[in-house]
Every structure is written in structure tokens, then in C-alpha cells.
Amino acid sequence: MSISQQLEKILYQPVRALARLSGGCVADVFRGKLADGKQIVVKSGPAGDLALEGRMLRYLKQHTTLPIPAVYHSDRELLIIDYLPSSGGLNTQSQEHAADLVATLHNITAPQFGFDFDTVIGGLHQPNPPSPNWVAFFSQHRLLHMAHEAYKIKKLPLTAVTKIEKFAATLPNRLMEPCSPSLIHGDLWGGNILCSNNKISGVIDPAIYYANAEIELAFTTLFSTFDQTFFRRYQEHRPIAPGFFEERLDIYNLYPLLVHVRLFGGHYVSQVERTLQRFGF
Numbered sequence: 280m281s282i283s284q285q286l287e288k289i290l291y292q293p294v295r296a297l298a299r300l301s302g303g304c305v306a307d308v309f310r311g312k313l314a315d316g317k318q319i320v321v322k323s324g325p326a327g328d329l330a331l332e333g334r335m336l337r338y339l340k341q342h343t344t345l346p347i348p349a350v351y352h353s354d355r356e357l358l359i360i361d362y363l364p365s366s367g368g369l370n371t372q373s374q375e376h377a378a379d380l381v382a383t384l385h386n387i388t389a390p391q392f393g394f395d396f397d398t399v400i401g402g403l404h405q406p407n408p409p410s411p412n413w414v415a416f417f418s419q420h421r422l423l424h425m426a427h428e429a430y431k432i433k434k435l436p437l438t439a440v441t442k443i444e445k446f447a448a449t450l451p452n453r454l455m456e457p458c459s460p461s462l463i464h465g466d467l468w469g470g471n472i473l474c475s476n477n478k479i480s481g482v483i484d485p486a487i488y489y490a491n492a493e494i495e496l497a498f499t500t501l502f503s504t505f506d507q508t509f510f511r512r513y514q515e516h517r518p519i520a521p522g523f524f525e526e527r528l529d530i531y532n533l534y535p536l537l538v539h540v541r542l543f544g545g546h547y548v549s550q551v552e553r554t555l556q557r558f559g560f
Contacts, residue, residue: 319360320359336483337350348363401466413454428541429537435551457491457492466486468498469502
């Protein structure tokens with residue numbers, strides 16, 4: 280059955296147009312137009328994580344003020360969501376709007392770190408066991424988990440894994456426990472942020488869990504998503520503790536770097552090793 284036929288069966292109306300979109304790390308992505316004029320985005324692929332993506336989007340739609348697309352259908356191999364407008368990249372006004380939205384997101388709290396269910400990041404399993412201690416959670420279920428996953432498929436050498444294990448043991452002396460867990464998007468880079476008319480018009484492809492909000496702020500710097508415009512506005516809502524930009528930012532970015540090592544290998548391995556060297560490992 281073609282994608283158009285699947286859509287017509289699920290949505291009970293003909294598909295007038297269906298065009299492939301760029302991107303889509305773990306699935307094929309299409310923009311569609313239905314007979315009633317509604318525009319949709321369709322993700323299709325055998326990765327088996329699209330039901331989880333739909334579940335995460337629904338959670339954000341229900342619990343946050345982020346502009347999240349409505350989910351019309353989600354199963355393991357097919358996700359149908361609302362099409363949200365996008366024109367142009369981030370500018371001063373949209374970065375300030377992003378800071379308002381992200382700070383409000385981070386103000387949503389939970390009793391423990393982790394989440395009610397495991398999620399995915401870049402199609403990779405992201406374990407979220409409820410945990411009372413942030414540093415232990417980050418060490419065990421982020422750094423060590425992803426390092427071992429990368430080692431299993433020979434993307435990360437054993438020497439690097441050993442260094443990460445030793446480094447992780449020092450994290451109680453390097454990281455702080457936040458006052459409370461914060462809900463984070465989890466994969467907040469430019470490709471997952473849509474802009475229109477100087478505002479954030481959509482946020483997509485989440486990897487949610489409750490965390491120290493600093494890990495989200497750190498990730499936004501890894502691919503230069505935001506500049507100081509964002510951080511100045513964010514700090515009007517939520518102060519950032521001293522030492523974040525100088526040290527903790529690089530520690531937290533080890534996790535998305537390891538995600539990229541697991542996905543792509545290559546120069547991301549050397550970036551991980553440079554960070555470890557910075558801290559004496």
C-alpha cells in the first residue's frame with residue numbers, strides 16, 4: 280500500500296498532493312495536502328520509533344505552551360502531524376521568543392528525573408528510569424549508556440569508553456543538583472525549530488525527559504542554535520548559575536556528542552576526546 284493510500288485510509292479523505300521534504304534522519308518526510316485543504320507532514324519509516332515521537336509530541340502539546348503540531352496519527356512506522364508555517368531562520372526577535380518559550384518549558388517540574396516512559400533521540404533509545412539524583416542519572420543513563428552503545432557497534436574505541444567511565448566517576452564534584460527537575464525538549468537545535476514572522480512557529484522532533492535544564496541550554500550551543508540574545512532573555516526568567524559557560528556546558532555536551540558518535544562516528548569521536556582531555560582524561 281502506498282503512503283497516499285495509507286493516508287486516505289487513516290484520514291478518510293483523498294490526498295491531493297504529496298511531496299518529499301528534506302531532512303529526516305530516521306524516516307522519510309513528506310508534505311501533503313488533503314482534499315479539504317488541510318496541510319500535513321508525514322513521516323514514514325521502519326525505525327520503529329514514530330509511535331514514541333507521536334507520544335512525545337502529544338505530551339508537549341498537552342502540558343506546555345510550545346507551538347507543537349497536532350498529531351493526527353502515530354504508529355511504529357507512520358506519523359501524521361499538522362503542517363506548521365516556516366519562513367526564514369532565527370533572528371533577534373525569534374530568539375527572544377524562543378527564550379520565553381524555553382524558560383516556561385523549564386519551569387515545568389516533576390518529582391524525579393527521567394520520565395514515565397523511555398524516549399528516543401535521533402532514533403536511538405533514551406532510557407528514562409525515575410531517579411532522585413540528577414548527577415547519577417546523567418552519568419549512568421546518558422554518558423555511560425550512550426558511550427557503551429557506540430562501543431557496541433565499533434564507533435567509539437575502548438580507550439575512550441574507559442576515559443568516560445573514569446570521568447563519570449568525578450561528576451559529583453563537577454555538577455550541581457538543581458532545585459527541581461525541569462521538563463526539556465531534549466533535541467533543541469536549529470533543524471527542530473521553525474520560525475515565521477519573527478516568532479517561533481513550531482518545535483518538532485522532541486527527545487523529552489525531566490532533567491537539569493542546563494543540559495538543554497548546553498545543547499543549544501553545540502551547533503550554534505542561539506547566541507547571547509537568547510541567553511540574555513532566558514536569564515531574565517531563570518538565572519544561570521556561575522560556572523555553566525566556563526565548564527559545565529562542555530560536560531553536558533558530551534552527551535549529544537556521544538549520540539552523534541553512535542549515529543555517525545567520524546570527527547565526533549575526536550570532539551569527545553578533546554573534551555575529555557580538557558578535564559584531564
